[in-house]
Amino acid sequence: MKPILLTVTLCVMLGPSALLRAESPMSTLVGRITYPGPIESGQVVAVTRDSSFCGTTTAIHTVTVNAKTRGLQGAVVSIDDNTVPAADFPRRPLVLTNTRCAFSPRIVAGEVGQQLEIRNDDPVMHNTHISMGPRTFVNVAMIPASRPVEKPLKQPGIYLVQCDAHKFMRATMVAFTHPFFSVTDDTGAFQIAQLTPGEHLVTVWHDTLGTFQQRVTIPARGEVTITIEYPAHVDANKK
């Protein structure tokens, strides 16, 4: 097939929007958040109910660092000054699961307007109690094998997630007014797509370590890779 004919065929097949997307100068930021501090073993607390399933003790990890990559798990990376309309941004389902007497993931991030789906995979009852300051976002009973509960995110901010039945169960939910955020995985890696070229302010937030910001220059097209080391002196209470 001749090149021109191939191009025309592709134009007809993909449509003009695909070509526009291909032409639009947007980039992806990929990277890793590392933490130079000590790797903690977790605070061991006693489990006072449902011990036959939850165990008699559990370890609470507030700072989880990958020994191989030094990557910090559960850091929320966001770019708040991106200007691209995000209507067609691929959004991941927002799911918070009670599993093995813990919340998974321990850090969950979503966009205002998204539905949060709460699940219970455990054979014991939990209640999922999410609040921001004195305002309850939701407090629902989750009996074993119950159907998922859905709740739309309405307000941006940082929410505390807890189970009143199992006090050691804690998590954090962060809600944004845009989709340009990512939560680092167990190697500390993250990825944020559809960024406009130019200088952006990257904000990294961790529920124990606090906030850290760094400027990054995004090229016209393609992918830029960065590594941000979380300074050990960051104020833990700074949001």
Next chain:
Amino acid sequence: MHRRVLRYLAILIVTGFCATTAQALRPKDGRDTITEGHRIYDRACVWCHGTEGKGDGPSGWSIGRYAAPRPRDFTAESYKLRSTPSGELPTDQDLFRTITQGIPGFMPSYRSLNEQERWQVIAYLKSLNPAFEQEQPTPMVLPSPPLFPSGNGITNGRALYAKYECRTCHGDNGAGDGPESKAGHLRDAYNLPITATDLTDPSSFKNGATPHDLYRSIMTGLDGTPMPAYADQFAGQEEAAWDLVWYLQSLSGQPGR
């Protein structure tokens, strides 16, 4: 059976009449109504809820100093007593009901204010929290008790009480002495210690003690406390929810089903 049907019909008629009358006396929302509500608030509510509605009035400071409940902070806090889903603001009717009935043991009934004055106070309270301008509280469907309850209501309700682990907080016999409550593990939104309601003493029920009140508390939960909402667990099982209500009533020796 006929007596029971007539009783429900009478309740429906009286409730409908009261609601209609209350609505008829409701002033139009607006600056004048809020101003008048503020004037009444300064006379009737400020002692506990404070000059700015933050729950820090001279009396409120000591009431909520060491144990829940602290007087409501109208500027930001959740509302316990609602007909709306967990996390939502209350409806105007919810606020009217609370002001009218009071909260046993904590807040007096304000029937001493006429209905127009109560609505004016509500307009002022809502003006303290910008969320009331942004959100549209929608009540849940909270049906009236069935005219012909199932024969095993209390038995089914007892099983649900165990299945839903109500005993964890309220205790095996509903006396509010469940292990979590006794151990002092229950906390409110301010991390103040809070105890589970003694279900054998209906006069202490903050959200009311009628079957409809109990149904509403179970479905909506009491935001700002550990009491969760069970609406999703009872979805499509309305009769089961009523069975739990009958069992809770039986704990205080009220007529069973």
